[in-house]
Amino acid sequence: MDFKKDFPMLGTNTIYLDNCATTLKPLSVIDEVSDYYKKYSANAHRGDYDISRIVDEKLLEVRKKTASFINAESQNEIVFTSGATEGLNMIIKGFFKNYLRSKDEVLTTKAEHASLILPWFDVVRKNGATINYIDLTDDLTVTMENVKKAITKKTKVISLAHITNVIGDVRPIKEICKYAHKLGIIVLVDGAQSVPHEKIDVRDMDIDFLTFSAHKMLGPTGVGVLYGKEKYLKQVKPIIEGGGMNAFFDSLGNVEYKELPEKLEAGTQNIAGILGFGKAIDYINELGIENIHKYEVDLKKYMIDKMSRLKNLTIYNKDIENGIVTFNVEGVFAQDVAAYLNKKGICVRVGNHCAKILSEVLGVKNTCRASLYFYNTKEDVDEFVEALDNDNILYDAL
Amino acid sequence: MDENLKRSIMIEHYQNPLNKGIIDDEGYKRVNMNSKTCIDNLDFACKIEDGIIKDLKFDGEACAISTSSASIMTELFKGKTISEAKEIIENYENMINEKPYNKDLLEDANCYDEIYKQPNRKKCALLPYEGLKKIIEDS
Ligand SMILES: Cc1ncc(COP(=O)(O)O)c(C=O)c1O
Numbered sequence: 399m400d401f402k403k404d405f406p407m408l409g410t411n412t413i414y415l416d417n418c419a420t421t422l423k424p425l426s427v428i429d430e431v432s433d434y435y436k437k438y439s440a441n442a443h444r445g446d447y448d449i450s451r452i453v454d455e456k457l458l459e460v461r462k463k464t465a466s467f468i469n470a471e472s473q474n475e476i477v478f479t480s481g482a483t484e485g486l487n488m489i490i491k492g493f494f495k496n497y498l499r500s501k502d503e504v505l506t507t508k509a510e511h512a513s514l515i516l517p518w519f520d521v522v523r524k525n526g527a528t529i530n531y532i533d534l535t536d537d538l539t540v541t542m543e544n545v546k547k548a549i550t551k552k553t554k555v556i557s558l559a560h561i562t563n564v565i566g567d568v569r570p571i572k573e574i575c576k577y578a579h580k581l582g583i584i585v586l587v588d589g590a591q592s593v594p595h596e597k598i599d600v601r602d603m604d605i606d607f608l609t610f611s612a613h614k615m616l617g618p619t620g621v622g623v624l625y626g627k628e629k630y631l632k633q634v635k636p637i638i639e640g641g642g643m644n645a646f647f648d649s650l651g652n653v654e655y656k657e658l659p660e661k662l663e664a665g666t667q668n669i670a671g672i673l674g675f676g677k678a679i680d681y682i683n684e685l686g687i688e689n690i691h692k693y694e695v696d697l698k699k700y701m702i703d704k705m706s707r708l709k710n711l712t713i714y715n716k717d718i719e720n721g722i723v724t725f726n727v728e729g730v731f732a733q734d735v736a737a738y739l740n741k742k743g744i745c746v747r748v749g750n751h752c753a754k755i756l757s758e759v760l761g762v763k764n765t766c767r768a769s770l771y772f773y774n775t776k777e778d779v780d781e782f783v784e785a786l787d788n789d790n791i792l793y794d795a796l
Numbered sequence: 797m798d799e800n801l802k803r804s805i806m807i808e809h810y811q812n813p814l815n816k817g818i819i820d821d822e823g824y825k826r827v828n829m830n831s832k833t834c835i836d837n838l839d840f841a842c843k844i845e846d847g848i849i850k851d852l853k854f855d856g857e858a859c860a861i862s863t864s865s866a867s868i869m870t871e872l873f874k875g876k877t878i879s880e881a882k883e884i885i886e887n888y889e890n891m892i893n894e895k896p897y898n899k900d901l902l903e904d905a906n907c908y909d910e911i912y913k914q915p916n917r918k919k920c921a922l923l924p925y926e927g928l929k930k931i932i933e934d935s
Contacts, residue, residue: 733835733859737917749835763857764835792810792860796803 399685401773413744413778418563418591418722418769420613423674424681431618431674441666443642453669460676461659467679468608469599470625477624477631477659478672482590483513485609485624488662489586490517493607493634494555497584500526503552505583507532507540509562509756514588518557532558538714538756539567545574555584560592564756564767565715566722568592575604584630590614594682594771595720596691606630612671617678621671624662631658640664690772694721697770697779704783711786714765721770730792732764738795742785802907806864809904813863815870818855825934828856829927836862836920840927847878854924861911861920868904869924878932885925885932892918 402408407422414422438449445451458473465473479485498504504518508531522529532540532548540558549556556578560571575585586607589598593608594615600608607630612621626634636643636655643664646654655661682690701723702716714724727735732748739746746768750756768782788794797805818826824841831837836858843851852870873881888905890897894912908921 731857731859731863733920734861737859737861737914740916741914793803793807796806796860 404681405773408773411743413774413781415768415770415774415778415782416745416747417771417774418566418614418767419747420619421594421616421771422773423616423618424677426677426681427616427618427674430677431670434670434673442669443660456673456676457667457669460672460679463676463679464623467683468593468625469601471601472628474658475625475628475631477626477662478667479609479622479624480620480668481613481622482588482609482611483622485622486513486586486588487517488624488637489607489609489626489634490514490521490557492637492662493630494586495521495525496635497633498522498525498527498554501552502527502554503550504529505532505545505548505553505556505558506530507534507558508758509534509538509564509567510557510559511563511588511590513590514557514559527554532556537567537717538565539718540569542570542573542577545570546577549578549581549583553581553583555586557586557588559588559590560598561595561720562756563591563722564750564765565724566591566718566720566769567715568596568718568720571605572603575606579604591722595687595694597687600625612675612678615678616681617675618668618671620668621675628658631662634662636662636664638664642666685772691720693772694770695719697721697774697776698723700776701768701770701779701783704779705786708783708787710789710791721774723768723770724765725768726762726765727786727791730795732766734792734795735766738791739782739785741794742781744782744785797906797909799910802910805868805904805907806860809864809867810860813854813867815853815867816855818853824851824853825931827927827930829923829930831858831862831919831923833919834859834916836923838862838866838923838927840866840924840931842928842931844878844931849873849876849878849881852928854927858923859920861908861917862923865905865908865921866924866927868907869928872903872905873928881928881932885929888925889922892921 404424405422438452440450440453442453442457461473461476464476518529533544561568578585584606587605589608589610593610606627608625610623613619643656643661644653645656698721705711710728712726736746736748746766748766749764818839818841824843826841828839838854838856838858841853852873854866884901887897887901891909899906911917911921
C-alpha cells in the first residue's frame with residue numbers, strides 16, 4: 399500500500415508523532431464521509447424512501463464489521479457513541495451507578511485517563527462506593543499479583559485501560575477477566591489506545607465492557623464504540639433519552655425503549671462519521687492488525703535504539719512493546735521541547751496526557767510523548783532523533 | 797534588539813528568574829494562572845499600596861517563554877502605579893499581537909517582539925500579564 403498516496407496529511411511536510419491523540423485519515427475514509435453528504439444524505443431509521451434505506455443498510459454493515467473486528471458475538475452488542483469518553487460515561491453512570499451499593503469497591507489505577515476516572519469520581523460520590531487503586535510496579539505496569547492483592551470481598555468492578563496513553567503499558571486483560579469473573583467481578587476496559595494497535599478479541603479475553611474511539615484508528619472524530627456483553631448491556635440505563643431510542647411513550651409518562659443497540663443511541667447519530675469509520679476498519683483489516691502491531695513494535699525498537707545513544711534524554715518506557723515513547727530532555731521543560739520540535743515540523747505531545755494522577759507515581763509532572771502508527775517510517779524516526787541530538791534545544795526553542 | 801540578544805535575555809531570566817518564590821504574607825493578592833492549552837502553571841502575588849505596585853512575585857512551573865516573561869514582568873512593574881501598569885500591559889499585548897505599541901515602555905520585555913512568528917507561544921508570553929491584569933482588575 400502506498401501510504402503517501404492514501405493519507406493526504408502525509409504530504410504536508412509534518413512528521414506526525416502524536417498518534418495517541420488522534421491518527422491521520424486515509425482518503426477512503428474522507429471520501430466515504432463526503433459521499434454520505436453528496437449522495438445519500440438522509441436520516442436513518444426512516445425507511446420510507448430509498449436513500450434512507452441505503453443509510454440504514456450501510457449503518458448495519460458498519461455495525462457488523464465492528465462486531466467482527468473485535469469478535470463480538472452479535473452486532474447488537476455494538477453501540478455507537480461519540481467517542482470513548484461518552485462510552486465510559488454511559489457505562490459508569492448508566493450501569494454501575496445503580497449496580498454498586500454503598501461500600502462496594504471499584505478497582506482502578508493511578509495511570510488512567512480522565513475520561514475513565516472522572517465519571518467514577520462522580521458515581522462514588524453519589525452512591526457511597528469507594529475507589530481503590532491497584533499498585534503500579536516501579537516501571538508503572540500492572541501485574542496480576544498486584545491486581546489480586548488489591549481485590550477484596552467488596553470489589554465489584556475492575557476498570558482500567560488495556561493500554562495506557564502515557565507510557566503505553568499493556569495490561570494482562572485476559573488474566574484479569576478470568577480471575578475477576580471467578581469472583582463475580584465485572585471488568586470494564588478502556589480500549590482507546592489498544593483497539594487501534596493490536597488484536598482485541600472480546601470473547602477470547604472475556605471482556606464485559608469495552609470502549610474505544612474511531613478517530614484514534616483512522617476514523618472520523620465524533621464516533622466511538624461501546625461494546626458490552628448482551629446480559630450487561632441490557633441493564634445499562636440510557637443516560638440520554640430522545641428520538642430513535644424509544645418504542646412507545648404516552649402523556650402519562652409511560653416509556654418503552656427500543657431493543658439494543660438503538661436503546662442506547664438517542665438522537666440522530668453521527669451517520670457520516672460512522673460510515674467513515676467502516677472504511678477505517680476496512681483499511682486496518684487490509685493491512686492486518688497483527689502486522690500493524692509488529693511494525694510499531696519494530697519501529698519503536700529502532701527509535702529507542704537511536705534515542706538511547708543520546709546522552710540528554712530520559713526515556714520512561716523503553717521496554718514496553720508498542721509504539722509509544724515517553725521521554726524528557728535533560729534540563730529542558732517538556733513544553734519547550736515540543737516547541738523546538740514544532741519548529742522542525744515534528745508533532746509530539748507534552749503534558750500529563752490527561753492522566754493527572756500518574757504524576758503522583760511517576761515523580762515528574764510533565765513528559766513528552768512520541769507515538770507511532772503504521773504510516774510512520776524510519777526516516778521520520780531519523781529526523782526526530784537527529785533533532786533531539788542537539789545540546790542547545792532550550793536556546794533553539796525560543 | 798538582535799535575535800541572539802533576545803534569546804540570551806530570555807535564557808538568563810529562565811535560568812535565573814527574578815522575584816521567584818511566593819511568601820505567604822499578608823497584603824499580597826494572589827492569582828493562579830493555569831494555561832488552558834498547555835502545561836504552564838504559574839502563581840502570581842502582588843502587593844498594592846496607595847495605588848502603587850509595591851511588590852510582585854511569581855512561582856510555579858512553566859516553559860522558558862512563560863517563566864522568563866514572568867521574571868521580566870515582575871521587575872518591570874515594581875513601583876509602577878496602577879494606571880501606568882495598565883498602559884504597559886496594553887502596549888505589551890499590542891506588541892505580542894502585532895499591533896502598534898510604544899517600545900520605550902517595555903524595557904527587556906521587548907525581547908518577545910517576534911514571538912508572533914511562533915503562534916503557539918504567544919499565549920506563553922501573555923500568561924504572566926493576564927495574571928497581573930486579573931490582580932489589578934480585582935483591586
Ligand atoms: C486511554 C484513553 N482513554 C480514553 C480516551 C478518550 O478518548 P476520546 O477523547 O476520543 O473520547 C483517550 C484519549 O486520549 C485515551 O488515551
